[in-house]
Amino acid sequence: MLHDTYYEHVRDDIFGLLPNKIEKILEIGCGAGGTLNVIRAKYSPQHIVGIDISETALKKAGSTLNEAYALDLNTQTLPDTLGSFDTILCLDVLEHLMDPWETLNILHQKLDDNGTIVLSLPNIRYIGIIFDLLLKGKWEYTDAGILDRTHLRFFTQDSLREMIENANFHIEILEPKISGRKRSLLNKLSFNVFSNLLAKQYLVKAKKVKS
Numbered sequence: 106m107l108h109d110t111y112y113e114h115v116r117d118d119i120f121g122l123l124p125n126k127i128e129k130i131l132e133i134g135c136g137a138g139g140t141l142n143v144i145r146a147k148y149s150p151q152h153i154v155g156i157d158i159s160e161t162a163l164k165k166a167g168s169t170l171n172e173a174y175a176l177d178l179n180t181q182t183l184p185d186t187l188g189s190f191d192t193i194l195c196l197d198v199l200e201h202l203m204d205p206w207e208t209l210n211i212l213h214q215k216l217d218d219n220g221t222i223v224l225s226l227p228n229i230r231y232i233g234i235i236f237d238l239l240l241k242g243k244w245e246y247t248d249a250g251i252l253d254r255t256h257l258r259f260f261t262q263d264s265l266r267e268m269i270e271n272a273n274f275h276i277e278i279l280e281p282k283i284s285g286r287k288r289s290l291l292n293k294l295s296f297n298v299f300s301n302l303l304a305k306q307y308l309v310k311a312k313k314v315k316s
Contacts, residue, residue, distance in 0.1 A: 113165070115139040116196050116225070122278060122310040123148075124192060124221045131190045131215065132156070133178070133208075134198040138166030141194075145169060154187070179203050182211070189215055193222045197306075199268075200226055200256045209272035216313045222274060224309040227251040228281070229259035232302040251305060262301050265309070274311035282306040 113136060120143075127148040132141055135155030145153060152171050157163050160175040174184060179202055193212055199205035216222060231251055237243040246254035260268070262279070269276055281297075281304030283289050288303045 113137040113139045113162075115143055116194075117143070118282065119194070119196065119223050119225065119308060120147075122223045122280075122308060127192045128152070129188065129190045129217075130154070130192040130194070131187075132194040132196070133212070134158075134196060134201075135163075135166065135170070135194075137162045138169035140196070141166070142169045150192075152188075154190070156183070178208060183215065187215060189217050189220075191217045191220045193220070194224075195222065196225045197227070199224065200253075200258050200260065203257055205258055206268055206272065209268065209274070213272050213274065213313060218313060218315060220313045222309075222311050222313070224269070224311070225282075225306055226260050226265050226309070227253075227256070227306050228261065228301070228304045230261045230301055231305050232299075233305075235302070260307075262304075262307060265307060269309060269311055273314040275314050276309060276311045278308070278310040280308045282308055 127144065127150045129152045130144060130150050131154045133156050135141055135157050138155055141153055141155060144150065153169065154172040155163060155166055155170045156174045156176050158177050163173045163175055166173060193216055195212065199208065202208055212222060229251060234251055246252050248254065266276060266279060281300040283300065283303045284305060
C-alpha cells in the first residue's frame with residue numbers, strides 16, 4: 106500500500122534540468138501535483154496537464170492542473186485531444202510500464218520541436234542489488250525503491266540511454282543520482298569510475314530530435 110506522501114512528493118532534484126522557460130507542460134505520473142505546483146509558482150506556465158493512475162491523487166492536485174487524466178498507461182492510451190508541450194516530465198514511471206519504449210515514442214509525438222523531456226529511472230546495477238543477489242542469493246521485492254514490486258522493467262545506464270535515443274531524443278544530461286555521504290565521497294575519490302554502481306537512479310534531460 107502506497108502512502109499519501111508517495112503521491113505528494115516534490116521532485117526538487119529535477120529543477121536544475123528544466124528549461125529556462127515553460128509554457129505548456131505535461132507530467133506523466135504527476136501524483137498530487139507537488140512538483141507541478143512548484144513549477145507553476147516559478148515559471149507561470151500557461152497550461153499544465155497531469156496524468157496519473159490515481160484519481161484520488163489527481164483530486165488533491167486541484168487547481169494546480171488545467172487538465173487532469175486518470176489513466177493506466179498499461180491498458181489505456183493518451184487522449185487524442187491532448188495537445189503538444191514544450192516540456193514533459195516522466196519521473197519514475199517508465200519502469201512501471203509493460204512497453205516503455207512505445208510510451209517514449211508517443212511522448213516524442215507530443216513534444217514540440219526542440220522541446221525538453223525530463224526523466225528519472227532506477228538503476229538495477231546499483232551495488233546494493235548486486236551484493237544481495239551475488240553474495241546472499243536475494244532478489245526481494247519491496248514496497249518502494251529499485252525493486253518496487255510494481256516495477257515491470259529494469260534498466261542500466263546503457264539500456265536506458267539506448268531506449269531514449271531509439272525514441273529519437275538527444276540526451277543532453279544523464280546524471281547518476283548518488284545519495285549518502287560515503288557513496289558520494291567514494292564517487293568523487295574514484296573520479297566517477299564507480300558511478301554506475303553507486304547510483305540508485307539516473308536523471309535525464311533530453312531534447313526532441315525531429316522525425
